[in-house]
Amino acid sequence: MTTILLIEQVLNGLQFGVMLFLMAAGLTLIFGVMGLINLAHGSLYMIGAFAAAAVAAWTGNFLLALMASLIVAAIAGAIIELTVIRRLYDRDHLDQVLATFALILIFSEATRWVFGSFPLFLNIPDALKGTIILPGGIEYSLYRLTIILIGLAVAVGLFLLISKTRVGMRIRAGENDREMIGALGVDISVLYTMVFALGAALAGLSGALVGAIQSVEVGMGEPVLILAFVVIVIGGIGSIKGALAGAILVGLTDTLGRTMLPVIFGTFMEASSATTVGSALASMLIYILMAGVLLFKPTGLFGKA
Amino acid sequence: MIRERYLNMMVLALLVLVPAYAVLMDEPFTITLASRAVIFALAGVGLNLALGQGGLVSFGHAAYFGMGGYAMGILASHAQNYEPLMEVPFVIEGTNSMPVIWLVAIVASALLALLIGALSLRTTGVYFIMVTLAFGQMFYYFTISWPAYGGEDGLSIYVRNQFPGLNTLDPIQFYGICFVLLLAVLYGVNRLNKSPFGLALNGAHQNEERALTVGINVYRLRLVAFVISGAITGLAGALFADLNRFVSPTMFSWGVSGEIMIFIILGGVARLFGPVVGAAVYIMLEHFLGGLSEYWFIYLGVILLFVVLFAKGGIIGGLSKKETRHAG
Numbered sequence: 001m002t003t004i005l006l007i008e009q010v011l012n013g014l015q016f017g018v019m020l021f022l023m024a025a026g027l028t029l030i031f032g033v034m035g036l037i038n039l040a041h042g043s044l045y046m047i048g049a050f051a052a053a054a055v056a057a058w059t060g061n062f063l064l065a066l067m068a069s070l071i072v073a074a075i076a077g078a079i080i081e082l083t084v085i086r087r088l089y090d091r092d093h094l095d096q097v098l099a100t101f102a103l104i105l106i107f108s109e110a111t112r113w114v115f116g117s118f119p120l121f122l123n124i125p126d127a128l129k130g131t132i133i134l135p136g137g138i139e140y141s142l143y144r145l146t147i148i149l150i151g152l153a154v155a156v157g158l159f160l161l162i163s164k165t166r167v168g169m170r171i172r173a174g175e176n177d178r179e180m181i182g183a184l185g186v187d188i189s190v191l192y193t194m195v196f197a198l199g200a201a202l203a204g205l206s207g208a209l210v211g212a213i214q215s216v217e218v219g220m221g222e223p224v225l226i227l228a229f230v231v232i233v234i235g236g237i238g239s240i241k242g243a244l245a246g247a248i249l250v251g252l253t254d255t256l257g258r259t260m261l262p263v264i265f266g267t268f269m270e271a272s273s274a275t276t277v278g279s280a281l282a283s284m285l286i287y288i289l290m291a292g293v294l295l296f297k298p299t300g301l302f303g304k305a
Numbered sequence: 306m307i308r309e310r311y312l313n314m315m316v317l318a319l320l321v322l323v324p325a326y327a328v329l330m331d332e333p334f335t336i337t338l339a340s341r342a343v344i345f346a347l348a349g350v351g352l353n354l355a356l357g358q359g360g361l362v363s364f365g366h367a368a369y370f371g372m373g374g375y376a377m378g379i380l381a382s383h384a385q386n387y388e389p390l391m392e393v394p395f396v397i398e399g400t401n402s403m404p405v406i407w408l409v410a411i412v413a414s415a416l417l418a419l420l421i422g423a424l425s426l427r428t429t430g431v432y433f434i435m436v437t438l439a440f441g442q443m444f445y446y447f448t449i450s451w452p453a454y455g456g457e458d459g460l461s462i463y464v465r466n467q468f469p470g471l472n473t474l475d476p477i478q479f480y481g482i483c484f485v486l487l488l489a490v491l492y493g494v495n496r497l498n499k500s501p502f503g504l505a506l507n508g509a510h511q512n513e514e515r516a517l518t519v520g521i522n523v524y525r526l527r528l529v530a531f532v533i534s535g536a537i538t539g540l541a542g543a544l545f546a547d548l549n550r551f552v553s554p555t556m557f558s559w560g561v562s563g564e565i566m567i568f569i570i571l572g573g574v575a576r577l578f579g580p581v582v583g584a585a586v587y588i589m590l591e592h593f594l595g596g597l598s599e600y601w602f603i604y605l606g607v608i609l610l611f612v613v614l615f616a617k618g619g620i621i622g623g624l625s626k627k628e629t630r631h632a633g
Contacts (some may be wrong), residue, residue, distance in 0.1 A: 099613045105606030229435040284448045287443035298427045
């Protein structure tokens with residue numbers, strides 16, 4: 001395996017990780033502040049992708065499509081927070097799981113109803129098509145590089161929002177002591193709706209960005225949702241820093257595992273069975289990683305005990 | 306209001322009457338539907354032991370359901386192709402005998418539950434939900450990418466497996482097998498719940514600290530419950546595969562874990578017959594709503610949402626109005 005191919009795969013892993021971060025950040029924020037496990041986060045990812053595909057087909061403008069994904073997902077998030085989610089904060093996790101599972105059924109079927117069962121396509125804008133030569137002579141897809149940069153920019157923005165602004169202060173206070181911040185006169189229900197809509201917007205953006213590489217279809221959110229769970233279990237639930245570390249770790253492990261394991265097995269096995277064993281093992285690799293982290297730190301890398 | 310015991314008796318009576326109804330009305334398809342309901346109920350009874358009694362919200366029971374299914378699929382496919390399962394160091398033949406397949410399914414899913422449980426039970430609460438979900442999904446992806454037993458396409462078994470003295474291809478006799486197994490497991494689980502083990506499990510659910518203080522090894526207790534729970538769901542998986550004569554990675558998918566959970570919540574959490582009522586109602590909803598609209602999952606979602614938000618205790622809770630000993 002050449003170094004250039006390896007670096008390319010590392011970049012792909014980074015891109016995957018950054019996308020997972022956008023999903024995981026919302027999930028972990030919602031869990032940290034409201035104590036809610038939200039399975040419908042994958043549906044918000046799907047809604048963002050569909051909104052972007054619809055707007056892109058209508059206007060032909062990718063930037064507008066991205067804006068639409070953020071806005072529509074945030075609005076959808078705010079609506080379900082106001083109607084359903086808010087009744088779940090005091091309930092146990094089982095009720096939260098089942099109610100948000102019900103939301104997935106409703107969202108998926110409603111989307112199938114409106115858009116049909118066939119996948120939609122969201123095209124990469126012309127300005128971002130093609131490849132770019134990175135230092136060292138590595139040719140890499142410009143769009144994927146843009147995704148990495150957007151993801152890192154969002155990560156920095158989120159850190160600043162939470163550590164430097166007044167809203168961020170309230171979010172952190174909400175994580176520590178819900179009753180106290182309510183007693184101090186902060187309208188906690190507005191804060192909750194805002195946090196939920198913020199998480200939803202991030203999921204929607206992630207769906208739109210990935211939708212341009214893959215197809216936009218019903219059920220696209222759930223595999224990503226489960227990976228995002230793996231990410232926050234590894235990083236520690238409630239920790240944005242943990243979500244970033246976990247996302248990059250999962251993205252790199254998965255991408256590199258899929259390319260490297262068949263090659264590694266090929267050194268001591270015959271080619272066809274090396275591909276079989278290697279790719280089967282690669283599909284399990286991140287879960288094995290998760291099991292390993294759990295063995296040593298049951299609360300995740302950055303989790304509070 | 307009806308006493309929960311009488312309600313349970315009525316449910317059993319209805320299940321016994323299904324074949325008679327099917328024969329009288331000349332609707333043999335009803336028996337297949339009822340077999341599905343009984344098998345799903347069995348899977349739910351398995352999960353209910355961990356979830357209802359033990360408070361262990363496992364979102365990965367599809368792993369055991371699929372493991373049972375693949376135990377059947379692998380053994381039966383070797384028997385149907387006359388290829389031994391392995392030759393070194395000793396020969397293991399495939400089989401199409403149901404009791405042997407059940408045993409293998411139970412042992413395999415119990416071992417899997419032991420492995421997953423030992424890791425997952427190190428965590429609690431929301432971590433536990435996500436970890437069990439992730440492990441379940443791991444097997445889903447593994448079966449898709451492992452080509453030996455059909456990979457993504459799954460495995461078809463052409464003839465239903467044999468049970469000594471019965472014609473398993475007759476829908477009524479197969480339904481009878483499933484029903485008797487469900488009865489046996491319900492009896493066993495009921496005894497288990499009332500045994501010192503079940504009481505300790507329930508006690509640890511209600512107040513873990515107190516259970517620890519009186520000297521109960523909560524981790525081991527929960528692990529044992531989790532293993533039994535996985536084994537029962539594995540048995541259900543083997544029956545489900547036999548009903549369809551087909552196994553595929555879909556049996557491992559997280560939607561199946563969700564469905565098994567829905568049976569419990571519809572019927573009533575921690576009630577002996579909760580999953581039975583829940584599975585029966587689910588199958589009826591699927592049949593009638595599915596006939597009304599292609600998009601019946603929307604209605605299912607709305608009903609589920611309503612039950613979770615406003616009707617705690619599920620159908621049995623609503624009809625009998627008696628709190629379980631271990632509500633919440």
